[in-house]
Amino acid sequence: MGLLKIKADETEIYVIARNIDEFPALTDDLNRELSGQWAPLALKSGEQAIKGGAGPELEIAIVAVGPEDETDLSTAVRVVQAARDHGLKVLLIAKDVSPVALHQLLRVGADDFAPYPLPDGALSESITKLRGLVKQPLNDPKTAKKRNRNGLVIPIYSVAGGVGGSTFAVNLAWELALLVKKTDKRVCILDFNFQYGSVSTYLDLPRREAIYELISDPASIDHDTLSQALTSYKTRLAVLTAPMDTLPLDIIAPDDIAKLIHTAQASYDFVIVDMPQALVSWFEQVLRMSETFFAVMEVDMRSAQNCLRFLRALKAEDLPYEKVQFCLNRAPGLTDFNGKARAKRLAESLGVEINVMLPDGGRQVTSACDEGLPLAESAPKNALRREIKSVAQSIFDAVIAEKAAVAQ
Numbered sequence: 001m002g003l004l005k006i007k008a009d010e011t012e013i014y015v016i017a018r019n020i021d022e023f024p025a026l027t028d029d030l031n032r033e034l035s036g037q038w039a040p041l042a043l044k045s046g047e048q049a050i051k052g053g054a055g056p057e058l059e060i061a062i063v064a065v066g067p068e069d070e071t072d073l074s075t076a077v078r079v080v081q082a083a084r085d086h087g088l089k090v091l092l093i094a095k096d097v098s099p100v101a102l103h104q105l106l107r108v109g110a111d112d113f114a115p116y117p118l119p120d121g122a123l124s125e126s127i128t129k130l131r132g133l134v135k136q137p138l139n140d141p142k143t144a145k146k147r148n149r150n151g152l153v154i155p156i157y158s159v160a161g162g163v164g165g166s167t168f169a170v171n172l173a174w175e176l177a178l179l180v181k182k183t184d185k186r187v188c189i190l191d192f193n194f195q196y197g198s199v200s201t202y203l204d205l206p207r208r209e210a211i212y213e214l215i216s217d218p219a220s221i222d223h224d225t226l227s228q229a230l231t232s233y234k235t236r237l238a239v240l241t242a243p244m245d246t247l248p249l250d251i252i253a254p255d256d257i258a259k260l261i262h263t264a265q266a267s268y269d270f271v272i273v274d275m276p277q278a279l280v281s282w283f284e285q286v287l288r289m290s291e292t293f294f295a296v297m298e299v300d301m302r303s304a305q306n307c308l309r310f311l312r313a314l315k316a317e318d319l320p321y322e323k324v325q326f327c328l329n330r331a332p333g334l335t336d337f338n339g340k341a342r343a344k345r346l347a348e349s350l351g352v353e354i355n356v357m358l359p360d361g362g363r364q365v366t367s368a369c370d371e372g373l374p375l376a377e378s379a380p381k382n383a384l385r386r387e388i389k390s391v392a393q394s395i396f397d398a399v400i401a402e403k404a405a406v407a408q
Contacts, residue, residue: 016046017064084109128232174374175392188238197242204372218256
């Protein structure tokens with residue numbers, strides 16, 4: 001087997017095995033999830049390769065062992081220890097290995113374990129889980145950091161049905177996930193439309209039973225239960241989909257929704273929340289916890305009337321409506337002077353400033369949603385994709401600038 005044609009400084013995962021060809025399903029999953037950003041290593045040279053250093057992208061070592069490795073488990077043990085000592089997260093893939101051998105490898109430092117053949121989605125979930133951990137090398141004088149990322153909460157709200165709020169939320173989350181690829185930052189998206197949420201559809205992800213268990217038993221909400229409910233898109237974006245069945249929007253109380261968001265904030269730097277259109281009891285809690293709150297609408301009477309009701313509700317409850325940034329979807333183009341005049345009159349009549357102008361992406365947007373792909377994957381040159389990418393870049397740059405200011 002030839003080595004993958006990949007630059008060393010772009011490698012995100014080492015896959016270390018005595019014979020990688022004995023794990024064909026693993027390599028297929030890696031190619032699908034990581035688009036080639038991994039490199040195979042022989043077990044006998046794994047320890048030396050790790051100690052020799054690697055590029056800044058390297059995060060995880062996957063150590064795959066089979067029954068043949070049990071005759072001399074010390075080699076695999078040294079590889080796991082070397083990875084642990086150099087701050088890498090370790091995923092152990094075991095094929096027909098005895099419980100005694102498995103226990104020994106886990107005890108010396110493996111962070112997670114998966115059996116081979118891998119169950120559907122198991123590799124993606126394990127990588128996402130490992131990336132959520134913050135781990136320091138053992139020889140680092142600093143103590144290990146706790147999960148405390150204090151992530152930015154960015155809800156997306158549609159003032160009317162069909163105006164594209166979920167499309168904006170999904171694509172904004174994915175663009176942020178692409179931007180943080182070369183950093184230690186993490187992104188998740190939470191679908192809080194517990195009745196008819198479409199995030200799972202737009203990313204072609206399964207809905208899981210664990211989601212119902214999470215929101216129906218708020219007392220159990222913690223990092224572990226959230227991790228079990230999350231799935232991921234291409235291991236880069238953690239996703240809490242809507243439940244499998246239609247549930248009441250008030251199934252969870254405001255304090256519990258706050259607990260869920262706080263738990264997500266502790267492990268992710270950007271927390272995108274796709275909101276339901278209904279103004280439920282916990283809406284106020286999400287708004288108050290948000291850094292900025294995007295309200296998506298169109299240039300039509302339906303959006304205008306709903307937006308007026310929305311603003312009145314915020315002001316009547318003395319909510320921080322100054323956090324709301326209005327996004328005009330299917331906004332008029334540069335040469336559509338009539339459309340631009342209508343958009344200006346809309347903003348003036350509502351007494352708001354339209355902060356984001358999202359162009360009409362046309363049929364490519366509908367096609368991408370039906371295929372379960374972000375626009376960056378299906379139509380990277382689409383005008384809507386370019387604008388959402390710009391919004392994501394602005395958010396990312398603001399966070400980096402704030403971090404730099406705090407450091408000074």
